[in-house]
Amino acid sequence: MNADLFKKVDDYISDLLAPEDAVLTETIESLDREDIPQISVTANQGKLLQVLLMLGSARTVLELGTLGGYSTIWMARALPEDGKVISLEIDENHAKVARQNIEKAGLTHKVEVRVGKALDLLPKMAANGEGPFDMIFIDADKPPYAEYFKLALTLSRPGTLIICDNVIREGKVLDANHPDERVQGVRRFNQLLAETPSVTATILQTVGAKDYDGMAIAVVNQTA
Numbered sequence: 453m454n455a456d457l458f459k460k461v462d463d464y465i466s467d468l469l470a471p472e473d474a475v476l477t478e479t480i481e482s483l484d485r486e487d488i489p490q491i492s493v494t495a496n497q498g499k500l501l502q503v504l505l506m507l508g509s510a511r512t513v514l515e516l517g518t519l520g521g522y523s524t525i526w527m528a529r530a531l532p533e534d535g536k537v538i539s540l541e542i543d544e545n546h547a548k549v550a551r552q553n554i555e556k557a558g559l560t561h562k563v564e565v566r567v568g569k570a571l572d573l574l575p576k577m578a579a580n581g582e583g584p585f586d587m588i589f590i591d592a593d594k595p596p597y598a599e600y601f602k603l604a605l606t607l608s609r610p611g612t613l614i615i616c617d618n619v620i621r622e623g624k625v626l627d628a629n630h631p632d633e634r635v636q637g638v639r640r641f642n643q644l645l646a647e648t649p650s651v652t653a654t655i656l657q658t659v660g661a662k663d664y665d666g667m668a669i670a671v672v673n674q675t676a
């Protein structure tokens with residue numbers, strides 16, 4: 453794998469089509485300052501999320517896994533002024549840093565970061581009648597990805613876009629006996645995706661500034 457070339461081409465694409473402004477650069481810098489891992493989506497992937505949101509004229513987004521708010525900012529910027537991102541995050545400090553970055557981006561009115569375990573928060577959201585969301589971005593811990601997808605379907609409508617990041621894991625998904633629970637989690641999710649007739653889905657392999665991975669893209673069928 454020519455990781456160096458993939459990184460250079462990713463930089464080339466991002467410089468051309470997804471340049472970061474000061475807020476996005478500072479969001480990435482805030483992770484180092486706060487000892488938070490550098491596991492945000494890339495700039496180019498943030499732009500892909502924007503393109504997909506605009507394609508569907510999305511107004512409402514549910515995100516699982518906020519980290520420092522980098523993807524949240526990309527997505528909130530693609531929504532109309534009265535649009536809303538609800539982002540779920542288990543770690544209090546990540547949520548605090550994300551809220552600061554979202555405020556610096558002038559997006560506080562469009563974003564709500566909720567602290568808690570996604571597996572606890574999602575059923576409550578459905579029970580409270582929240583949703584359906586126009587887009588759901590699953591980017592939290594990997595072992596429960598299949599459960600997250602099932603819960604996401606309860607917060608969806610025909611036409612809802614569901615995107616799940618990190619579902620190829622450097623190709624480790626090919627190994628049915630892989631010992632890493634994250635690999636097994638995304639393998640269960642990928643299988644479930646294939647066996648869910650109410651969605652039309654595929655997986656894009658992703659290479660570039662981050663490790664070789666993949667993003668699942670699904671749309672809930674109109675007849676679902």
Ligand SMILES: C[S@@+](CC[C@H](N)C(=O)[O-])C[C@H]1O[C@@H](n2cnc3c(N)ncnc32)[C@H](O)[C@@H]1O
Pocket residue numbers: 491492493516517518519520521522523524540541542543546568569570571591592593
């Ligand atoms: C890959 S990072 C999210 C990156 C972010 N979407 C971005 O691109 O900027 C995953 C995040 O999910 C959070 N997380 C892990 N387990 C979680 C859970 N059970 N419920 C909610 N959030 C969780 C982690 O604390 C971390 O901040």
